[in-house]
Amino acid sequence: xxxxxxxxxxxxxxxxxxxxxxxxxxxxxxxxxxxxxxxxxxxxxxxxxxxxxxxxxxxxxxxxxxxxxxxxxxxxxxxxxxxxxxxxxxxxxxxxxxxxxxxxxxxxxxxxxxxxxxxxxx
Amino acid sequence: xxxxxxxxxxxxxxxxxxxxxxxxxxxxxxxxxxxxxxxxxxxxxxxxxxxxxxxxxxxxxxxxxxxxxxxxxxxxxxxxxxxxxxxxxxxxxxxxxxxxxxxxxxxxxxxxxxxxxxxxxxxxxxxxxxxxxxxxxxxxxxxxxxxxxxxxxxxxxxxxxxxxxxxxxxxxxxxxxxxxxxxxxxxxxxxxxxxxxxxxxxxxxxxxxxxxxxxxxxxxxxxxxxxxxxxxxxxxxxxxxxxxxxxxxxxxxxxxxxxxxxxxxxxxxxxxxxxxxxxxxxxxxxxxxxxxxxxxxxxxxxxxxxxxxxxxxxxxxxxxxxxxxxxxxxxxxxxxxxxxxxxxxxxxxxxxxxxxxxxxxxxxxxxxxxxxxxxxxxxxxxxxxxxxxxxxxxxxxxxxxxxxxxxxxxxxxxxxxxxxxxxxxxxxxxxxxxxxxxxxxxxxxxxxxxxxxxxxxxxxxxxxxxxxxxxxxxxxxxxxxxxxxxxxxxxxxxxxxxxxxxxxxxxxxxxxxxxxxxxxxxxxxxxxxxxxxxxxxxxxxxxxxxxxxxxxxxxxxxxxxxxxxxxxxxxxxxxxxxxxxxxxxxxxxxxxxxxxxxxxxxxxxxxxxxxxxxxxxxxxxxxxxxxxxxxxxxxxxxxxxxxxxxxxxxxxxxxxxxxxxx
Amino acid sequence: xxxxxxxxxxxxxxxxxxxxxxxxxxxxxxxxxxxxxxxxxxxxxxxxxxxxxxxxxxxxxxxxxxxxxxxxxxxxxxxxxxxxxxxxxxxxxxxxxxxxxxxxxxxxxxxxxxxxxxxxxxxxxxxxxxxxxxxxxxxxxxxxxxxxxxxxxxxxxxxxxxxxxxxxxxxxxx
Numbered sequence: 018x019x020x021x022x023x024x025x026x027x028x029x030x031x032x033x034x035x036x037x038x039x040x041x042x043x044x045x046x047x048x049x050x051x052x053x054x055x056x057x058x059x060x061x062x063x064x065x066x067x068x069x070x071x072x073x074x075x076x077x078x079x080x081x082x083x084x085x086x087x088x089x090x091x092x093x094x095x096x097x098x099x100x101x102x103x104x105x106x107x108x109x110x111x112x113x114x115x116x117x118x119x120x121x122x123x124x125x126x127x128x129x130x131x132x133x134x135x136x137x138x139x
Numbered sequence: 140x141x142x143x144x145x146x147x148x149x150x151x152x153x154x155x156x157x158x159x160x161x162x163x164x165x166x167x168x169x170x171x172x173x174x175x176x177x178x179x180x181x182x183x184x185x186x187x188x189x190x191x192x193x194x195x196x197x198x199x200x201x202x203x204x205x206x207x208x209x210x211x212x213x214x215x216x217x218x219x220x221x222x223x224x225x226x227x228x229x230x231x232x233x234x235x236x237x238x239x240x241x242x243x244x245x246x247x248x249x250x251x252x253x254x255x256x257x258x259x260x261x262x263x264x265x266x267x268x269x270x271x272x273x274x275x276x277x278x279x280x281x282x283x284x285x286x287x288x289x290x291x292x293x294x295x296x297x298x299x300x301x302x303x304x305x306x307x308x309x310x311x312x313x314x315x316x317x318x319x320x321x322x323x324x325x326x327x328x329x330x331x332x333x334x335x336x337x338x339x340x341x342x343x344x345x346x347x348x349x350x351x352x353x354x355x356x357x358x359x360x361x362x363x364x365x366x367x368x369x370x371x372x373x374x375x376x377x378x379x380x381x382x383x384x385x386x387x388x389x390x391x392x393x394x395x396x397x398x399x400x401x402x403x404x405x406x407x408x409x410x411x412x413x414x415x416x417x418x419x420x421x422x423x424x425x426x427x428x429x430x431x432x433x434x435x436x437x438x439x440x441x442x443x444x445x446x447x448x449x450x451x452x453x454x455x456x457x458x459x460x461x462x463x464x465x466x467x468x469x470x471x472x473x474x475x476x477x478x479x480x481x482x483x484x485x486x487x488x489x490x491x492x493x494x495x496x497x498x499x500x501x502x503x504x505x506x507x508x509x510x511x512x513x514x515x516x517x518x519x520x521x522x523x524x525x526x527x528x529x530x531x532x533x534x535x536x537x538x539x540x541x542x543x544x545x546x547x548x549x550x551x552x553x554x555x556x557x558x559x560x561x562x563x564x565x566x567x568x569x570x571x572x573x574x575x576x577x578x579x580x581x582x583x584x585x586x587x588x589x590x591x592x593x594x595x596x597x598x599x600x601x602x603x604x605x606x607x608x609x610x611x612x613x614x615x616x617x618x619x620x621x622x623x624x625x626x627x628x629x630x631x632x633x634x635x636x637x638x639x640x641x642x643x644x645x646x647x648x649x650x651x652x653x654x655x656x657x658x659x660x661x662x663x664x665x666x667x668x669x670x671x672x673x674x675x676x677x678x679x680x681x682x683x684x685x686x687x688x689x690x691x692x693x694x695x696x697x698x699x700x701x702x703x704x705x706x707x708x709x710x711x712x713x714x715x716x717x718x719x720x721x722x723x724x725x726x727x728x729x730x731x732x733x734x735x736x737x738x739x740x741x742x743x744x745x746x747x748x749x750x751x752x753x754x755x756x757x758x759x760x761x762x763x764x765x766x767x768x769x770x771x772x773x774x775x776x777x778x779x780x781x782x783x784x785x786x787x788x789x790x791x792x793x794x795x796x797x798x799x800x801x
Numbered sequence: 802x803x804x805x806x807x808x809x810x811x812x813x814x815x816x817x818x819x820x821x822x823x824x825x826x827x828x829x830x831x832x833x834x835x836x837x838x839x840x841x842x843x844x845x846x847x848x849x850x851x852x853x854x855x856x857x858x859x860x861x862x863x864x865x866x867x868x869x870x871x872x873x874x875x876x877x878x879x880x881x882x883x884x885x886x887x888x889x890x891x892x893x894x895x896x897x898x899x900x901x902x903x904x905x906x907x908x909x910x911x912x913x914x915x916x917x918x919x920x921x922x923x924x925x926x927x928x929x930x931x932x933x934x935x936x937x938x939x940x941x942x943x944x945x946x947x948x949x950x951x952x953x954x955x956x957x958x959x960x961x962x963x964x965x966x967x968x969x970x971x972x973x974x975x
Contacts (some may be wrong), residue, residue, distance in 0.1 A: 027186065028149075028152060028153050028186055028189075028190045029148055029151075029152055029754055030145045030146070030148035030149035030151075030190055030193075030194065031145075031146045031189075031193060032788065033143055033148050033188050034145040034193060034194070037143065037145065043795050054143040054556070059527070059664045066296075072182055072186065073559070074182070075609070085292070086446065092293075092294045092297055093293060093294060094294075094296055095294055095296030095297070095298070100183055100187075101188060101192075108358075112295070112355075112358070115291070115294070115295045115296075116295065116296075117296035117297055117355060118354070118355035119355070122189040122190075122192060122193055123189070123192035123200075124193070135301070136296070136301075136355075137296075137301070137302065138298040138300060138301025138302075148910065252817055360847070431872060671855065671856065715858070716858035716859075717858060754873070754874045755872065755874070756857075756867070757864075757867075757874070757875070757876040757909060757910075757911075758909065759861075759864040759876050759964075759967045760857050760860055760864070760867070760876065763858075763859045763860055764858065764859070765858065765859055766857070769855075769867060769874045771869050771872065771874075775853070775869055776853050776855060776869065777853075777855040777867050777869050778855065779855065779866065779867075781855060
């Protein structure tokens with residue numbers, strides 16, 4: 018079974034790019050359009066990995082990560098966040114919220130795949 | 140199947156983002172210190188920059204970064220939002236749009252950035268990025284490591300075993316776990332990561348490669364790394380693999396990253412995950428197919444009705460129901476709220492206010508009223524014309540307004556609501572209104588009316604829509620409207636709509652458009668006149684009456700009938716359409732109305748209601764005036780669709796003539 | 802004159818005759834009011850039996866009706882009106898010649914009434930001549946060329962010129 022990945026982003030083009038990159042690498046990808054949608058989908062189905070944007074309407078990425086980590090079932094599910102600029106403060110906040118790793122935009126599809134592989138350990 | 144193209148998707152998305160940014164900026168001009176608006180602008184720019192960089196729009200990303208930074212400073216209270224900043228951002232928004240479309244003029248961008256720098260306090264110098272010593276240090280023959288992962292690492296999704304595997308993959312590695320921190324079992328939290336490791340990593344491994352392994356936990360873990368041998372070989376180290384460069388970038392700058400944002404978003408968002416984008420042309424094709432299906436279905440119903448086959452009839456009824464539902468569903472698919480149409484006017488009014496030096500407020504109401512997408516698109520140009528006229532000519536300059544005891548700010552109001560099968564859109568202003576004297580002078584000058592000719596107020600105002608009116612000489616200084624209003628009227632009529640102008644001198648002008656909700660399929664009343672069938676749009680029908688032979692005789696010679704104590708003009712369609720066949724004994728009057736004035740249409744027979752798929756007439760027949768289109772009947776014949784607005788106008792002319800004669 | 806603008810529309814290839822390199826032109830010939838007419842074969846979409854016509858009150862006699870041709874509303878043109886011929890009842894041989902005229906940005910289908918459709922023939926420019934200025938009772942502007950083919954004289958009508966008044970009548974709107 019290929020690993021299932023949830024990508025959470027309010028930008029449809031970015032979701033599409035992520036989906037194309039990851040499905041091309043053999044992963045199964047599900048999309049969510051904001052934090053609330055992502056939380057709902059992740060709660061309904063346990064994914065092997067979640068890739069999420071931080072800056073989103075409805076529920077931002079940090080709140081979604083926190084909410085997910087409060088669910089015992091989500092413990093140990095790797096969460097990678099995407100951010101436009103790197104900022105120690107945001108990174109610290111995201112890590113404190115429970116994020117596993119990150120990727121700074123812009124990134125190449127190969128970079129995404131390598132980070133996913135790193136976090137999944139395969 | 141179309142090939143998925145994220146870049147194309149980005150373009151579409153960028154346009155939407157820029158529109159949202161524009162809306163927020165325009166709102167901001169009224170509420171400069173609304174943090175939600177600042178956030179909204181910032182967020183839009185932020186996404187644009189991030190996604191733009193992803194898809195190779197580097198110039199866009201770089202330019203957007205400057206504007207975003209300015210708004211980030213405002214957001215964090217380091218700068219103030221000013222009208223000049225908003226105006227600059229609006230100009231920047233246009234430039235970004237050009238960058239998205241690929242037709243930007245680079246000098247524009249440079250000029251905007253100069254303006255931006257002046258609009259916000261000179262940007263604080265960002266702390267210089269610490270130079271990275273990327274893998275340039277000398278390699279050693281190996282490293283001794285001692286490390287402990289953050290306590291929450293496992294719960295937060297870090298795969299400790301994967302990290303150890305990565306470490307092993309760097310070189311010859313021996314690992315020893317230390318369990319000294321593991322508490323007694325009863326105090327053990329299941330997910331806590333408490334094991335520490337000692338490791339020896341032998342080989343020419345760059346120090347940075349070790350950091351890469353622990354990249355995501357580096358800041359929170361305990362890690363000590365010491366070279367294995369003191370004899371440092373001056374070998375050239377391999378470059379750090381660039382694989383995780385993007386992840387690593389956080390170390391390059393400590394720039395402003397938005398704080399988590401929880402403020403309410405102004406734009407109404409539907410869960411985008413549930414939306415599918417479909418090219419409008421495909422919807423149109425689908426609409427055509429549905430239209431053909433409706434025609435075929437009505438033919439089937441007619442055939443089934445002629446036979447005494449119950450089974451066939453029940454199938455025909457089932458198909459009729461399904462076709463009807465499909466039609467309704469299809470209509471809904473094509474409906475969009477007028478909000479997006481109205482939204483485009485905020486910028487126009489904003490720009491017009493700047494151009495004319497007038498203070499203009501735009502009010503909108505009924506934005507959730509839905510109209511067919513294609514109708515909305517075709518309404519845009521006429522509306523621009525009307526709004527532009529209102530701003531240019533209708534509204535007075537502030538000093539003049541004050542002199543007349545009005546507020547300095549003029550108001551343009553766009554309102555929409557649904558009435559029956561039509562959307563009613565009203566564009567009103569509180570300006571000086573149409574000067575009858577000037578309209579008359581202009582109409583006389585252009586030979587539309589004879590000097591001194593007596594005209595009703597409505598007839599005088601109607602001159603504004605006359606083709607000869609606006610093509611006459613210079614229109615400068617003409618108070619009120621007149622610039623190409625005939626074009627507007629024609630376009631509205633092409634949409635099978637009507638236009639009505641009401642104006643009070645000194646108080647303002649109001650133009651009301653009634654537009655059918657959809658152009659493609661209408662509910663029609665099928666009537667027979669002589670041997671021919673015609674369709675009357677049901678939305679315009681008020682009632683159907685019988686015209687008794689006696690009433691018919693009495694009304695001969697005058698075309699007015701008493702309807703509930705009210706004289707209503709009527710048209711004998713058999714006369715209008717020069718039908719030779721003898722009239723039926725019991726003719727019917729179909730009372731139709733657009734706006735306030737009803738007109739009766741005398742027909743021979745009311746055949747029934749008919750789902751009408753509207754087909755355009757050829758250029759030969761478009762201008763005749765009595766017909767707005769044609770449709771195909773169940774038997775394959777063609778029925779013309781009556782243009783109610785034109786017939787009502789004709790009825791009113793008759794009424795006016797009767798009044799004068801009386 | 803290669804094209805003619807009527808009522809804001811440009812009817813292409815109507816006025817000029819596109820003789821090929823050999824000075825020949827393939828046409829469809831048909832009879833109307835005792836005369837023989839021809840239009841370019843490339844313009845002809847279909848020849849159909851008469852369809853039930855719906856009169857359009859107020860329209861010029863030249864294009865006084867419409868028919869349903871395969872789901873499209875197609876105006877019916879009766880060239881008799883242009884050439885001052887007496888209206889005649891249809892016969893079993895009457896047909897509609899559905900022709901496609903290219904306008905600026907759309908194609909206009911037009912059904913031409915014919916008493917009888919003849920054949921597709923090749924006309925030679927060498928045997929064609931301008932309509933004489935005398936001895937013909939029709940408006941000269943409505944004819945592009947007269948072409949001799951065997952014993953017949955075939956009229957190549959100028960559809961753009963013929964249809965122009967119908968546009969002019971109705972172009973401005975009510």
